[in-house]
Amino acid sequence: MNGTDWDIEAIRKDFPILDEKIYGKPLVYLDNAATTQKPLSVLDKLEDYYRKYNSNVHRGVHLLSQEATEAYEIARRKIAHFINAKSDKEVIFTKGTTDSINLVANCFGRRFLKEGDIVLISAMEHHSNIVPWQITCEEHGGELKVIPIHENGELNMEAFDQLIDTPKLKFLSITYVSNTLGTVNPIKEIIVKAHQRNIPVLVDVAQAVQHIPLDVQDLDAEFVAFSGHKMYGPTGVGCLYGKTEWLDKLPPYQGGGDMIKEVTFAKTEYNVIPFKFEAGTPDISGAIVLGEAVDYMTKLGIENIQKWEHYLIQYAVEQLRNIPNIRFIGEAKNRAGAISFLVGKIHPFDLGELLDKQGIAVRTGHHCTQPLMDIFSIAGTVRASFALYNTKAEIDKLITGVEKAASILG
């Protein structure tokens, strides 16, 4: 795809925030891996909900409650359809990826993890796919092991083969796309190999679901976790997909309203999935609005989004390569979403700050992947990350911005 068959001007009009000025300069928003901006349809849907049918779900007999419940469940259906889940009930609304992973780590640990068992993650995980497993391992006497990466940011598959070759391994939790390196892992191969040893797999798709077509049945992972706000939806809501048999097997995560069938002081009978895992009043508006975000992506076509972003990333890498003393952190052949880099000895905070003053929003620092930074022996990186509304002209501004900052800082 090139600039001609993607109506970028029309698409940008869908995102009012893109017209904002930063220090009097047009906003160049390249921090999409942290959170994406929201289209008008999403903003309208949010207001619509609170104006017209705000009510609690799964509780009232009154009409508003029925309308809110229906909208909430329609959103679940839309998301199930978007990721091609076998059934709506396999989609659980959570607070986001972190919450989803914590749910699985906690519940799996309580039911299945024994002293000496191993949980496997990779070296490129976000803290949210490290710490919950550390907590679980600590509680149940398990051990956390880490698949190393190559210098170019790709997973070391030979090491992976060795690490899964043990009966002590009980769970694999791994990211599809690295939020820092942009590496796209060979996730299907990984899952197939884990399944050959009956190891259940959780895939963190927080940085994949907005960039790559996702079919959870084809992927065949037991669990898949993602956040709404990184896919043009609101903050505070996300999903956990789980295979029915696994969601049935796990104990409930939190107790409260909605997750029960019958409560007495002696014993509580739990509700069926997905409600078993949705204790308390959920983020109703968030879920409904996330459904709208999914509609927006579906309307544009995730394949088209992928092509456009691929074009942008290729262009950005090519252009950045011309900057003297640039060092890419992560140069995987298969990449999506983000580019991390450093220029000479310039501190990423300095570079980020001077880009900000030119209206260019990037992320600087360790990107919640401190162990990964340790592997590269760096304090952090500058990360530019892309979304469907970014343009070639914005990348040109990034390049000019980096050059200008480097000339001041170098």
Place this chain on the structure above:
Amino acid sequence: MTIEEQQQEIIEDFEFLTDWMDKYEMIIQLGKELPLIDDQYKTDQYKIKGCQSQVWVYADYKDGNIYFTADSDAIITKGLISMIIKVYSGHTPDEILNTDLYFIDKIGLHSHLSPTRSNGLASMIKQIKEYAFALQKLEQK
């Protein structure tokens, strides 16, 4: 020069700079004037907590005055600490404790620094005041 006069001088340095990139260039320029800390003090003991980049500050006490040296791995941070040291260095603990920094607000830095940077700046000032406080106590003994 008094602390007041030093602050005034920095404010004048920035007076005609309206573009933010120019202001940053000035900050970086001032960083080059920073009296560098001796490498042996670049340890955790002299590192300022609360900064995302690494900053070390060392205080030397001579004839009743405190002389600061410092360094940072980030150039903008180095400029910021350099300005603070320029203002405070060579003064008595009393003077340092009894004079507030207003030049940061005056040159518009306060409202334009990112929150992490602002917190870092506050930590640097706090550390310098703590040195002065400790030395003041020592003096009173």
